[in-house]
Amino acid sequence: MYESLNIELEQLKENNLYRELKKIDRRDGARIKVNNQWLIDFSSNDYLGLTQNKLISHSIAQGLDQYGNGAGASHLISGHYSVHDELENLSAKNTKMEKSLFFASGYIANLSFMTSVIKKEHYVFMDRLNHASLNQGVFFSQAKFSRFNHLDYDHLELLLSKKKQLTKWIITDGVFSMDGDIANIPKLVQLCQKYNAYLYIDDAHGYGVLGKTGQGILEFFSDKKMINTKDLKRIIYLNTLGKSAGVSGALMNAKKEIIDYMTQKAKPYIYSTATSPALAQGIITSMQLVKESHQLRQNLALLIHLFRTTLKIKDQLLESITPIQPIVLNSEKKALFASLELKKAGFFVPAIRPPTVEKNSSRLRVSISANHTQDNIKALVTILNQVLA
Ligand SMILES: Cc1ncc(COP(=O)(O)O)c(C=O)c1O
Known part of the structure; x- marks a missing residue:
């Protein structure tokens, strides 16, 4: 039995579908400490920033x-x-x-x-x-x-x-x-x-x-x-x-x-x-x-607007009025690569792959929060425009 589980686990690794648990030490506003590294967090569902309230x-x-x-x-x-x-x-x-x-x-x-x-x-x-x-x-x-x-x-x-x-x-x-x-x-x-x-x-x-x-x-x-x-x-x-x-x-x-x-x-x-x-x-x-939290919702709407209007790669960005802003890159490899490049630049944007999404629709899921500043969004867009060019 253990052997067959291992075979499946190896297959997941070969297909770029193996998921690693990341160790989170702390969150602080828009920042997150992942595996000992502080990053600007675009991964959470904490849309109003209330997890730390x-x-x-x-x-x-x-x-x-x-x-x-x-x-x-x-x-x-x-x-x-x-x-x-x-x-x-x-x-x-x-x-x-x-x-x-x-x-x-x-x-x-x-x-x-x-x-x-x-x-x-x-x-x-x-x-x-x-x-x-x-x-x-x-x-x-x-x-x-x-x-x-x-x-x-x-x-x-x-x-x-x-x-x-x-x-x-x-x-x-x-x-x-x-x-x-x-x-x-x-x-x-x-x-x-x-x-x-x-x-x-x-x-x-x-x-x-x-x-x-x-x-x-x-x-x-x-x-x-x-x-x-x-x-x-x-x-x-x-x-x-x-x-x-x-x-x-x-x-x-x-x-x-x-x-x-x-x-x-x-x-x-x-x-x-x-x-x-x-x-x-x-x-x-x-x-x-x-x-x-009217003010937080208003800020959030402004940040979403800023993100959508300044990102250059429009056709891969899905239509969305909500804080969930997905950029579909199709292949698992591309999504993982982009996520890694963003991490090197100080941003945590997860690559979402099957089975969470359908095959061939792997993506970066940019999640915007009221915790972000306009400068956070501008900095993310700048690096995204470079990585996805
Ligand atoms: C649409 C939807 N429903 C339900 C859940 C599960 O909710 P919970 O995280 O409270 O278990 C999730 C989790 O992310 C979700 O995205």
Whole structure:
């Protein structure tokens, strides 16, 4: 057995697909210390720069003082603190949904939903570029599924029109994690109404960034009056906190029946120790900060604009209004080479390769944060213009 694992590992190395764990010593603003070297960090999902925010750290510290280190039990036994409840109520209020449920991570939240609410006899339609946790969840649900071409809602409609199952799900990322583009939620809502389907949105990368108060892709489209409160009845909305909120965890927001059902039936939720109440307290502070961070969102938008307008290689840069700015170089080798050259120049921009992205679409994923200065962006663009010329 060990031998066959070794053979596979060697194959990954030969194909430039082996991933090294990098040792991170510290983060400090836009800088990161990787394997003992300080670099300007363009690798994180810390879009608002809250991972280092002291108000959040103090709130967690205060929570540790008040509640101790851990929850001590699973939610249904005796690990569900009133602060967990407070957090869930805040999320329901922010998202204008009936109820919310807090999970230790987005991955677990997705698996929990797909393996409880989605049944074998349901039918699922998934965007081809959905996150791995959604794909895995649907696979575990045992429901039949089709993948539609990325953001191609004509293709989706063609598939929808052919399926007669009573319960249908459309599942999509809000902001696509490796491409940075966004799902057209109003169009998906319209298709859900026409074909009597439900919509599951994983907005891991939209929360904090999109919408007037950073509430994500639903707020973004509701600001534009393209969706309304009535539409929420068909929507399950997941915001993941490990990105913009700067802490780990995720909140599932939906109709009361969905949340009540998951509390009873979602095994990864039920048979797992509850997340520490101190962290829940920190998340409440973080969610309040996200709401108030208008200035950070404005800075971020300016930095994204600066990056896109000054980078010379336009045709490899994907269309994106979000902090995720991918430059597709196709071959793994090219992406790795470019990432290495950037590192030599003092920038950490990861090369993203299969299986995270499809074959022959390896890329540099430039991730912009409110922590960056205009000078950071200008310096990165200068070196990118040289390396990719
Ligand atoms: C779209 C999407 N959903 C879910 C997750 C998993 O979330 P978490 O990191 O909280 O487990 C990720 C992780 O990066 C993601 O990009």
